[in-house]
Amino acid sequence: LSYQQHSKRAQRKDWIKLIYSSSLTPEQILSEDPSNDVVDSAKPTDDDFFTIKSEAAIGNEDHDDDRSKPTLNEEDFKEWEEEELLDSIRGLFITGSSNE
Amino acid sequence: MTSTATSSILSFSGHQYLRHRLVLSILSAKTVKIDKIRSDDKNPGLRDYEVSLLRLLERVTNGTVIEISVTGTAILLKPGIIAGGAVTHECPLSRSIGYFLEPLIMLAPFAKKPLNLTLKGITTDDQDLSADLIRTVTLPHLQLFGISEGLELRIRKRGSPPLGGGEVQFLCPIVKQAKTLNFVEPGKIKRIRGIAHAVRISPQFSNRMIEASRSVLNRYIPDIYLYSDVYKGEDSGKSPGYALSLLAESTTGAIHCAEATSKPGTAPEDIALLASRALLVEVRRGGCVDRQHQTVVLMMMVLGSEDVGKCRMGEPTPRTIQFLRDVRDTFGTSFKIVPADSSSPGTVELIYSCYGTGYVNANRSLA
Numbered sequence: 406l407s408y409q410q411h412s413k414r415a416q417r418k419d420w421i422k423l424i425y426s427s428s429l430t431p432e433q434i435l436s437e438d439p440s441n442d443v444v445d446s447a448k449p450t451d452d453d454f455f456t457i458k459s460e461a462a463i464g465n466e467d468h469d470d471d472r473s474k475p476t477l478n479e480e481d482f483k484e485w486e487e488e489e490l491l492d493s494i495r496g497l498f499i500t501g502s503s504n505e
Numbered sequence: 506m507t508s509t510a511t512s513s514i515l516s517f518s519g520h521q522y523l524r525h526r527l528v529l530s531i532l533s534a535k536t537v538k539i540d541k542i543r544s545d546d547k548n549p550g551l552r553d554y555e556v557s558l559l560r561l562l563e564r565v566t567n568g569t570v571i572e573i574s575v576t577g578t579a580i581l582l583k584p585g586i587i588a589g590g591a592v593t594h595e596c597p598l599s600r601s602i603g604y605f606l607e608p609l610i611m612l613a614p615f616a617k618k619p620l621n622l623t624l625k626g627i628t629t630d631d632q633d634l635s636a637d638l639i640r641t642v643t644l645p646h647l648q649l650f651g652i653s654e655g656l657e658l659r660i661r662k663r664g665s666p667p668l669g670g671g672e673v674q675f676l677c678p679i680v681k682q683a684k685t686l687n688f689v690e691p692g693k694i695k696r697i698r699g700i701a702h703a704v705r706i707s708p709q710f711s712n713r714m715i716e717a718s719r720s721v722l723n724r725y726i727p728d729i730y731l732y733s734d735v736y737k738g739e740d741s742g743k744s745p746g747y748a749l750s751l752l753a754e755s756t757t758g759a760i761h762c763a764e765a766t767s768k769p770g771t772a773p774e775d776i777a778l779l780a781s782r783a784l785l786v787e788v789r790r791g792g793c794v795d796r797q798h799q800t801v802v803l804m805m806m807v808l809g810s811e812d813v814g815k816c817r818m819g820e821p822t823p824r825t826i827q828f829l830r831d832v833r834d835t836f837g838t839s840f841k842i843v844p845a846d847s848s849s850p851g852t853v854e855l856i857y858s859c860y861g862t863g864y865v866n867a868n869r870s871l872a
Contacts, residue, residue: 432823435822471521471522472604473824475783479779494785497788
């Protein structure tokens, strides 16, 4: 269900605008609600003399460095143990009827 | 992050997206400057595999000038012509050969001479496309653009991490121009293919992976062939390892792929289940091209003849989003991205279309 909700929201995105006319990072664009993420990114106040680098900037050694394969996390695939979900995509195969 | 639109020098910051930025520079013949390469990192500058990639690009091209700052946090690349020809390269063990092949695949069709590239190192890891997926999935994507005759990847030796010892040979023909793509019908999955391999370890592991994978996939279609690929002795590299690479092909030729590789303390059955479920996730995402192949397809669409190319794909990945931005800065091409009238309401399918730049391979030696 949560996947479908996410999809509906994603379906409504104005991709052209988000990609070409926004300064959101790719990750922000793909997050559930891009408008929320904009606020805390670089909002300088006058008394901020020191800026604290984010954890990611300081660097976990080469995490997510230009890799083309998604990271497979067993936890993310737990839902595929459910027969219901397995059956829900039958329609994408030639053997499944299209209205399933 | 951004650069001045379509000026003759491309400027980028950061270590991310290095490969596609170098490819864009070479294809467009525009000098690229990249600064702030891990400048805030406790270990700043380029990594060994990035330096290795620059050296490889230098050898595959002719007249390319590469300057790396003393600290390694900035580079300047003035591209020469894509020369092609016979090149052998030893890849560092920090990245698999897929890291090096992926950008080369976008450049090679536009070389002066057909590329005959031998790469040595790790053939399968969990970060980049394995030699198996490049051979069975990536290369068929090039065929969509008329790059096919003599296109081949031979896996001569396998090499698992950490010590590698693998070797592949990539043969790529040259073309005058990439054909315009019109790929909007995803079709239905008609067959599943897979390659299981286990090196320097019991060959039974391959069979165990195949059996476990079938326990998930058999319910969908009968046309499933999972092949146990055996390499022996010297040809199996220096380290033990195993993996399962899967692909699902549709009635219209759309291919979705997934892969899982051995991890210490994980049974081959679990690796196979992971690969199989990851394949189902890709299939569910729909479209004609999977996530791992978005950028190569979009790149070829940009280079296509002066006509509107169209492709149906799922939501863009973060890398694809940045790639689209960098393409616009380099070639001035923006894509139109609109929802496809999706039959299944649960997925996001989009139609990506652009007007090809009419890129002509000027390097090609006329016979």
